[in-house]
Amino acid sequence: MQRSGPAGVPELHAAAARNDKKAVKQLIARGSSVHATCGRAGYTPLMYAAALGKVAALNQLLLHGASTSALPEGATRSTVLHLAATGGHTAAVQALLAGGASVGAVDIYGCTALHCAATKGHTAAVQALLAAGASVDAETSDGFTALHAAAAGGHTVAVQALLAGGASVGAEASCGRTALHEAAADGHTAAIQALLAAGASVDAVVASSGRTALHEAAAGGHTVAVKALLAAGASVDVVCRSRYTALHVAATRGHTAAVKALLAAGASAGAVDSNGDTALFLAAVVGHTAAVHALLAGGASVDAVCRLGFTALLAAATHGHTAAVHALLAGGASMDAVSSNGDTALQAAAAKGHTAAVQALLAAGASVDAVDSNGVTALQAAAAKGHTAAVKALLAGGASGDAVEGRGLTALQAAAAKGHTAAVQALLAAGASVDAEASCGRTALHAAAVAGHTAAVQALLAAGASADALGGCGFTALQSAATNGHTAAVQALLEGGASADAEASKGQTALHCAAIGGHTATVQALLAGGASVDAVSGRVGPALHWAAAKGRTAAVQALLAGGASVDAVDSGGQTALLAAAAEGHTAAVQALLVGGASVGAVDGYGFTALHAAAVKGHTAAVQALLAAGASVDAEASIGWTALHAAALGGHAAAVRALLAAGARASAVLKAERLAAAAGHVDVVAAFEHRRKHCAACGAGLAGAQEALRPGEGQASS
Template identity: 35%
Template sequence: MEVNESEKRHLEGHTTAVEERITKIEERLTTIEDVLERVVAKKGTEIEESLHEKLSLLVPKVETLLASHQGETPNSSQLQDQCYPAQSSPKTIITFSTALIPSSSLNRQLSPAQTPPVVSTVLTSSSLTQQLSAAKTSPATVAVLTPSSSLNKQLSYAHTSPAIAAVLTPSSPLNQHLPLSQTSFVSVSALTHTSPSNKQPTTGDAMLTNCCEGKLPLVPEGPPALSIEGGPASSSPSIDSPKSLLEAAEKGDVAALRRFLAAGGRVNARNERGNTALHLAASNGRTELVDVLIANGAGVDRLGHQSRTPLHCAAANGHSATVARLVVAGAAVEARDAQGATAVALAARGGHAAALQSLLEQGASVDTKDVDGRTPLSHAVRGNFSAVVALLAEKGADVNATAEGEDTPLIDASKHGNLEIVACLLEKGANVNAAGRVGETPLLSATKQGNAELVACLLERGANVNTTDVNGETPLLVAVKNQKNDFVQLLLTKGASPTKKNNVDKSPLFVASKDSHVDILEILLEAVQESDRDEIGRSLRVAANAEVVWIFTDAACDVVLGEAGREALLASAADGRQEALRALLQLGVNANATDASRLTALHIAASKGHTSCVRTLVEAGAQVNVRKQYIVSYCDKFTDTNYYTPLHLAAMNGKRECVVARLDAGAQVNVKSRFGSTPLHLAARGGKRECVVALLEAGAQVSVTDKHHQTPLHVAAWNGNKECVVALLDAGAQINVKDRHGQTSLHLAARGGKRECVVALLEAGAQVSVTDKDDETPLHEAAWKGNNECVVALLEAGAQVNVKSRFGSTPLHLAANEGKRECVVALLEGGADATIRTNNGYSALDLARNFNQQDCRIEIERRMA
């Protein structure tokens, strides 16, 4: 349409008048927006509604002015081709519409390609129709601009904060410099009464579409945009937000849930674990919410976390009413989760009888196995849920169903000692003698569990009394080991054999004799048959004391005085069982009986270092045939593969009396083993202080070395035996002598980690920073092994913290490399330099990073910051 000069001047005059009126409107809007900002902060709903009402009255006036100024309006079909609300954000609270003037140069500049989501645009016949894509435009702003507005000189949309909508005039400077490419949070503007947008509002999920205003603090990096409810727009979910919907379901807020659904909220939205609102409601037994969700189209069989349906969730948590409601709504009762478990299995596993009942009433299977081959009954028995087991058994569950390589339900129940479940399973046909994964039967399990009633119940049901597991253990042998006298009596009356051996050749009689279970032994001997006399003799040979021997004598005197007695005498001498030895001698067993090697009991007792047995045998008339020194000499020559003499063995085992006896008889105190160890080395290593003192008093060399050039002080320090360390130091042990690796006792004590040994050595004058062949100090050893208390003690004694080994490593390098955080901290606090590098160029921080020692890395970085 062509415009002549007269009409143009008239139009410009009219435009000026319109702009003046708009300026006044802008001032009014500024006042209202200040109030609205306070409303947002206070969340004052009532005041907010009042302001919206005022704005709604103001908007038509602006529309009228725009209509008179604009000249022509877009048609409805054109708007439909140009408006892109399809991707509107579900979190939008306020939508966006813009009335643009046909002559606006903005048509050539506006590029919203990067604009965040949610826009509905009212366009005139402008070239903008080919450029504008609203796919990424975002919510929330109102402003009215005039040509004279100072805003035209300040406006940069690059970091625009909330509350702008633009009414642009042809002469507005904004038309020349407005880039919308990075515009954020843009929303409602004033619409003309003829605008098609009035008929076609944004199709996003907006709550308000025709009125809003806000403030435009154009600060480049201002505060985050605020929604109409206050707070950051990005963290304030809209009424149909999936997050809000899920929260309402989880909290049981029915009213909120209804509002969200009424506003178009997605009923099947999922949380980060993949669960829907129905999963959450079902898990918490919120039946009313379940009803609401189902009524609004929630999927009853949708899979959530671990491929579970809402029915799985309800059953697993024992919500029977919710289970019933879901089943009525058509939930699949045989659906399986990721582990192959059905709702029945989950209810059984949790011990939820009521929920299980609801499922079984709908015909759910009772024997469906999961991926491990376990049935619901297996789970219920493992959980010790008597009521659930009874319900499943009553509904026909297979009581003998067993997963491959596992125990039967009856064995599991026997292990729990649950008589009620055992009786129920037996009543329904459970196999009383079925063996489990290690050959264990219910009777063996019950015996181990120690339930006498359960054992009696199983025996009455026909359990095999002499059944064995893979180790050959019988119920009677188990009862003897556990000293269950009543079990022993019960099992014997049912035919248990007292002489049946296990896989290591031990019978109940043998164990009772060896362990001196006198009461049980008497019970067993009463049940022994004539054919068991060999086992009597074998058991006698391990008799631990005189009382046991006398019991055997009362039961089978001829056995005791025969070959079995001779073997028992020799065995008692070898094991040092003085009481049993004396009893056998008193019964008349020959004190000079010999073994196959023609060694008498006296020889054997002496060689083993059993001094008391030696004296008992001599007192009983054992013939020495030669002088006492011969026996001692023989004992000194009697060695093992390590060439340990009886004195070595006595010292190593802490047998002071034997040590003294050997020494009194002339044993060599400094005799060495194949590794060069003396009895003093062995006593010091084992922490046998009394033996150490006895040997030192007998003239043992205190600083004698073994093949490793280690003294008794070395081995005592390494093993952390402070009392022996002190005793050796008191005897004059050389404290700084080095072994073949150049290490002193302090090195070994630091490595061993016993602070008290380190302190004792330091107090006695040990060199704190002495180095070995690798130039490593005791501090290196302590740091390497992570012995923080030793690290601290050495630092307190003045150890050099940054000393380097021949590889360039400091103690800090070793601690960081091994991930010893406490040592790293102690060393850093003690002045360790974290910048020192090894010969290979690594710092302590490098080693901590390379070996993924994160705790050490953090500590070092913190100290270096």
């Protein structure tokens, strides 16, 4: 029977918690079970007493048979002895041991009660457990002993008690760490000294990382611990697996006092890790200026070359650590040292937009127009990334606004190509040539237009850029923008005075470019801007032809709505309908027919749109043209009908569509012969099927065969 108090806690548990020995005895006598559990953790009354160190109640419970081996239902599965040891309740520990508790019982992590007491630094409990026979070197599931636990917590007296109890000072956890590593990692100097006094190896290394206790102390910036280890003979330049010395570790983390202590002990300031980096480089990369000062004062080579050919100054500049840049410059760093890519510190800072670092380098005399291996200056690097403040700083420092890099690009072109309008404006305000050409002949306006950077386009036009200049590809800026469907840029160029009908080197206008790409909104903008809808030049036909040939149906409709002549012909005499049909663009064919295209119009060879569709087997287009009234028996100059063309090409579906439309018998016979001669079995089968169908209807083809005069339909193939 289990009675609960006002708070819902069973009365026996409550009595145990308040150490009421008399109440415990009475409740048990009235039937309360010593094995009853409470709460989600499933604690027994004995667990309550053990966790709280209530010895009188605990003894009474033990007297009445409470189990010392019962486990709670919580995650750790700690025994009553674990609970008492964790709380440092030594008398409770002793009572439980006297009551039969197993001194070596473990929880789910493999921890014994000794681990629990050591972790919390409960020395008296540690001693009581050892006196009861606890294994001093018992390991958790990760291989940690109680000595590791006490050392990690800096519990020096507990460390000493464990050592006095025979703990192995050099025991390694599964990861290879000793108690000395644990103490050093958290800077527990007294524990370090106790372990060293007991014979701990000062240079023991962790197998997985190769780190010593000195590495651990340096990583945490524990200067006193560093000094204690050095005083005990720790090797100052021992390297871990990544070839970091303790100095590298301290410098990387900006632990200046530890850096100074290591240098004072003779650490090599020039030692390099597996990447070839010095401690100075690592401090500079992360901007630990005080550590940089300390390393320079300790003899570090200011211009030592590290990874990718970087010096410490290049590293600091790249990451924008201006104070470190100042420190390195004061230490004599070469401003013109270059990385393996040919970058100077100024270029590195400019490319990342670190304006303060740029200004510091310029103030120290850095060459403002130095170029990297690609011929790029700091100004071009900053402009290409849109770092306007850095651009202004470089211009103020005398950078040449019109210097060209290896491809002939100026900073203005670089900024315009990426749409960095503020940088464009800064360069223009400083006098950059607005129409300077790159090696390919492209200006900044072309660069902005081709990428659709409208604001940059407007800024360049406002500065007087030539709107109709031809670039190296033979296009104007308007044509470049139209080709890529950048409608807003097109409108800006038109408003800025660009000629809507200017021709590219091959004769096409911006309208042609937009139509080919199917950029309908751009087509509409050009038409609204006055572009000639039927413009032609040389072999370049109207825009409608180009849109139709590419199947750009929406553009076709826009051009027709804009007044395009639906039956205009190109230099080959072909209409837009023929162009669309030849490529099988059925939707465009239908749009043109709706727009009034002549279904029977012929090109220079007498081919109709039906011929053009049939010869390539575009069945859907064939059907659309037939539905619109195309003559199934119209002949080209060579005497062929669309059926001949489809049959010779082996397009069975198109043949069937033409037969269904009533192609005349004489054409049918010739077409069948052409198909047979070309080996198009499926086409011949289509004719055979038609013949059988006609025979079944009583029509036959005999009369037609007789009507075929010698030479009829004998156009050469």
